[in-house]
Amino acid sequence: MAYHFKAPSQEIFDNMKEVAISIWKTYDDEYGYRTEKIERIESIANIQDNAMTFYRMFDYKNQAIFREKSSDEVIKYIATHS
Secondary structure (H helix, E strand, O other): OOOOOOOOOHHHHHHHHHHHHHHHOOOOOOOOHHHHHHHHHHOOOOOOOOHHHHHHOOOHHHHHHHHHHOOHHHHHHHHHHO
16 A cells, blocks of 8 residues: 655655755764765655655754754654654
C-alpha cells in the first residue's frame, strides 16, 4: 500500500526550510558541504511530506535544535510525520 502525505501549509514548509538553513549556516564550508546542503534544501518543493526532509537530514542533536527553533505548528507537524 502506498502512502500519500498531504503537504504542510506554505507557512510550515517555509519555517522548516528557514530553520534547516540556519542550522547548516553554523557549519564550516571549507569543502562546500554546507553550500551543498543549503542548495539541496532550496531545491525542495512543498509536495507530499518533503518538508520532513529538512528535519530528517540532521542527527538527533541537531533535530533537537531544529525543534527549539521551530514554531509550535512545525513541532506538531513533525510529531505527526515522524
